[in-house]
Amino acid sequence: MSTEPRVLAGRYRVDELIGHGGMAKVYRGYDLTLGRAVAVKILDPDLARDTAFRNRFRLEAQAASRMAHPSIVRVFDAGDPSSNDPSSDDPPYIVMELISGTLLKDIIAQGPVPVDDAVRYVDGILEALDYSHRAGVVHRDIKPGNVMVTEKGQVKVMDFGIARAVSDSSSTVAETTQIIGTAAYFSPEQAKGEPVDARADLYSTGVVLYELLTGRQPFRGESPVAVAYQHVSETPVPPTEVNEDAPGALDPIVLRALAKDPYQRFPDAAHFRSALDSALTGAAPTRKQVGALTSELYGPSPRQAQETARSLRQLSTDTTMARTQSGPPVAWIWAGVALLAVLLASVLFWVVTISMRPSEVPSSSRVVPDLVNVSSERAQDDLAKLDLTSTIVIESSSEIAEGNVIRTDPEAGVAVEERTAVTLYVSSGEDVVVVPQLEGMALTDAKKALLDAGLQLGTVVQRNDKATKADTVMTASQAADAEVPPGTVVDLVVASGKVTLTDLTGWTVDAASTNLTDLGLTPTPVEAADCPATKPATVHSMSVAPGDVPIGSPVELRFCTGP
Template identity: 35%
Template sequence: MDRTVADPLIGRLLDGRYRIGPRIARGGMATVYEAVDLRLDRPCAVKVMHAGLGDDDDFAARFVREARSAARLSHPNVVSVFDQGDDDGTLFLAMEYIPGHTLRDVIRAEAPMKPARALSLIEPVLSALGAAHAAGLIHRDVKPENVLIADDGRVKVADFGLARAVSAETQHTATGGVLIGTVSYLAPELVVDGRSDARSDVYAAGVLLYELLTGRKPHEGDSPIQVAYKHVHEDVPPPSAAVPGIPPYVDALVARATARDPQLRPADARVLMHQVRRVRDAIAHGVADDPELTADLTPTRTVASDAYDDIDYVNEDTPTILSTAQAAEVGTPDSREHDTSVIPATPRTPPGPAGPGAASPRGGATAVRPPAPRRSRRGPVLLLVVLLLAVGAGVGGWWFGAGRYTTVPGVIKMDAAQARAALDQKGLGYEAGPPAYSETVEKGLVLDTDPAGGERILDDGTVTVTLSLGPERYEVPVLRGLTEDKAGAALEKQHLSLGDTVRRFDEKVAEGVVLRSAPQAGSEQKPGTAVDLVVSRGPKPIEVPDFTGRDAARAEQRLSALGLEVSTNDAFSETVADGDVITQSPSSGTLYRGDAVTLTISKGPELVEVPDLRAVGIQAATERLEALGFTVKTAESAAYLGLGFVSSADPDFGTMAPKGSTITLYLV
């Protein structure tokens, strides 16, 4: 039995506005239907939560809050949320309808794929996640099924906020609740304690990239628990192990994004997108190996502090502690620092009678005193000179050292006038240096000084002051009407980068010319911000159908509906019925909106009056009718006498007959 037909929601009108159509997809939490917004007369997709989830008032309130958060997220790579509602316990979201397929379909059809192709698919996903992370919104369920690819190639990420509403309801932890999300893409921290942040989305995006590169998931098992265990206890293997030839820096990129320790991953999707662009650039330039890029992307493992307990090392920054024996061997501080010479003691003499050189009663040696020297006046003079020299040297040293210097006052975040006044008070000069941008110091305030505040400077020195220009922002230029190359050059001039390009048909703008940009022209953006473009593909080509021999009114209506300019003219035709198309110019090929098509419409055969030929000889009558385009046939009248003159005709004389038709002459 067809489940779509049996689905009770199909055909139902939700909230008096959304007519539910065919089912598009079904997941663990909700079912998605194609629908029509009757109020705005537009197609949309309606995601209906499974029965039971809306019974809890707390969950319903959370669902509404998260839907509102997702609705505020406006980005070209995010599926727009139009509305949310509760129709008698049926919770639903009304979203942008994206005709096309999912990234899962692409993986099945193309994976394993070349790194350049894989990165081109993951970058718009990261762009969407990056916008969400900047807005404080975490996806929590990044997987191929939530990445939609429109028929025109646009990549859109769906289901922002839905996982958060459900996870708050179920308390998804490894020990007490239900794990929300596809286990193959769950970050280890979600499995262990249920906590998630932007880095959890980064992990899932890294797994997604691995799957694009290899065509398989990094961790597989017989049950979801086994897969979750591997996410916690095993690193994601390098893609090159499954597909040889992948550059080492691509392996490093996957390793960085899927590091089990969240601190080793990029802080959010914007950081990972920057790294992806570096890798794409290396691939675009044909770089087979870039050790510097590989080293930069490879996650550096941290070592716990207890891992150093058994390490014994001494370096110049580490004090060395000496043992008692070592200290004794080296000597005491007094003996090494204060002794300038060692005076040997006089040897003891054996006991004997007192006298010169005899031992003293205390057992010491009796020194022989030399004669007292004669006092000299040179000593005090020399001492005075030495003291004067020492004082002079001290004063000179102070003057040439610290005496001539003062301390630079702190003037950071003062305006120029305040900074100048503070420097004047110290007797210092003010010199304006080149201004610089700052994300933290307001425009016009002091950002930096040289020398810095607190450093020493000569009393009459000059301090170079750098004023802040405020945050570095550049205005998005007007790109509409420029070619794609010129738009890229204009963005580069404004220190911005060219983002994604979407191409659409436009009847008025030539191919390759920019239709619009996002962010819009005139907005202020950080340097390096990617600006996405919508570029014209030119007028949409129209395949011309051939209406020759068909009803002219219908042909004119159909051709006008295609946007073509239709002109008509009439002509007689003996073979084409009245009101049908005799000829069409052009009758085939490709035209564009506004091009001309000419239809020649049949008036049917031309009508000619049958002349009065009574009493005219058969030969003369025949010649005259044939000259008018008729075919002549003769027959004997009821009063035939064999004279050979015309008595009557069918059609009768004076009537209008189609040119080329047969006239029967009756003879008398």
């Protein structure tokens, strides 16, 4: 017995299941309005019962839909049936671009990945992150299961935005893990439940790069909490010590990406990509150089030891993890021993550092203050009070208000000499472009105008209109002179150059002629002597079949004149 296919919003037909995760199921679908195949992601019904989660899911899906980039899976639409019908139990859904390819996690599962392919995959992820971070969107769940490699080898990153809803709705590592599915790619700040920014995505990308080079993740454990603890406190082994075939030039890249302190990682995705490119063409570092970098990034300090202890207490109080033995878990006993070892090493390192410090610290030393999101005027004043000079560089930013500092060079916390010049990168506000006047333009001219303006052509829909020449733009989804972010997708409605001809058989010749003239067609009455005449004369047949026909087409109206 066949069942009617499920249709969402009267438009999206839901077909067979093609994938599922911890928070949603993905179905192959079909857009009945635009006539194209799509992927439909439907939120898990249990999560959909949380009204706050539904709202975050909807808002983040809308944010993701505004991103248009070749390395990001497009989000076409999103809906929440409860917004129109509060009594509806149907969960929210997201309509996405349907991609044909292979998940990166399945590629990794097949065996070792060639270095060139590994770097290409990570470069594609970073390209997508560079775009999304500049758009103000942090992914929060970068992992091989959210990366698709198409049949042509292009990288596509999925699930932008919805991971933020997971992060906002989950208070513990275990709860977040239950939804996302794994803690193996968490950044330390995510594991500690702290606020995260774009550098958390770079850490997760570093874990993916590590796995591509070695065939395993840098940190593994019997439970998500044990893995999260390692992300917070353990030093990763360089990839070449796990896989001797991995290029040594990538060891510093991976170690930098996996730094516990976000400020010691790459400042953004563009710098990460640049370092990858340079590493492939440069010489491999010596073991001593790698060791020095490891000490710099992961060496103990009193502050780090305090943070480790606090993180361990936070993780150990997570009561959502199921106990598997009656007494204290063996893993936590060893974790306590490891913590004590870290604390002792930290105290020893601090004592040795104090003993080696010169008796007099030069008074000319200054520490660059944290000036992010501070007005440029106040930032200059604060630097002047420290006897530091400043220079200003203007950059666009979607996250920092106009006139405020985006970042500094050197960064906050760096010790410098007095009169050192500190570069202040000041926000000019979000970068926008102006939508050109498109209505009335030929389609080819409209495409060029969009390209010149830094915008992207979206869906082109044909519409019949007797008064408009074929391929002339009738309407656009963005109003002329509107200010929008670069890369915004603009949908167009263009004239088809056709009109719809109805069946005029049985009409009087005069009425049929008037109808054709109103449609912009040319009526031509033709006598047919092989059938009996009628009064008044009525159309016996037409030379053109009913349907869409070009404007101005001649149409013969045959009427009977026989005895």
